[in-house]
Amino acid sequence: MKAIGPKLVIATHNAGKLREIRDLLAPFGIECVGAAELNLPEPEEIGNTFVDNAELKAREAADLSGLPALADDSGLSVDALHGNPGIFSARWAEDEAGNRDFTRAMERVWQEVEAAGPDAGHDAHFVCALSLAWPDGSIESFEGKVHGTLVWPPRGDKGFGYDPMFIAAGMDQTFAEIEPADKHAISHRAEAFRKLIDALA
Ligand SMILES: O=c1nc[nH]c2c1ncn2[C@H]1C[C@H](O)[C@@H](COP(=O)(O)OP(=O)(O)OP(=O)(O)O)O1
Ligand SMILES: [Mg+2]
Secondary structure (H helix, E strand, C coil): CCCCCCEEEECCCCHHHHHHHHHHHHHHCCEEEECCCCCCCCCCCCCCCHHHHHHHHHHHHHHHHCCCEEEEEEEEEEHHHCCCEHHHCCHHHECCCCCECHHHHHHHHHHHHHHCCHHHCCEEEEEEEEEEECCCCCEEEEEEEEEEEECCCCCCCCCCCCHHHEEECCCCCCCCCCCHHHHHHHCHHHHHHHHHHHHHC
16 A cells, blocks of 8 residues: 555544544654645535445545545444434434534434334444545545444533444443543544554555
């Protein structure tokens, strides 16, 4: 696989993700520029899988910037909801005007989990697909997962998105209660990054 330094576009418009990706890449001395800083558009996520959507975001950013670009497509997959919201995780938080409210999105998830009944359980996992695209057309993708349980009410103010209602297997605090470094030790995003870093080595 080709080198990605010294400058890499992080093809996301999500500030929470950008912060985590910068943390995860910090040890590697790669200069990261966010898509918003470059005024790159937010492509429509028309793919049917996390990898498809990560690839289309990375491809567009690499083509428009002329630099290698890294995109992340991720979401929460709930067993009782047959994998939803999944690739629709961001869209479940959007109102008619396109504004995002994860308090609302978490309420919807919990209501649907309750409606599924006690036998359906509270198991869920986060998925992260990372795609690295180069201006010459090549592209590589990696996926990570973390399993856990949903809790109600939401707890904690660290992290982003659905973090306040998710407890990873073996922990007793939500992803929004633990320190970022502890999330990075086990998260779906961190696992996908380990695979990416191994492939670059
Ligand atoms: O670690 C996470 N902790 C909590 N929630 C998370 C996480 N990772 C993804 N999520 C949820 C929220 C996010 O909004 C959605 C991903 O949707 P997704 O389209 O990949 O990202 P996005 O639209 O927010 O930003 P962008 O597409 O510009 O990268 O799943
Ligand atoms: Mg998105």
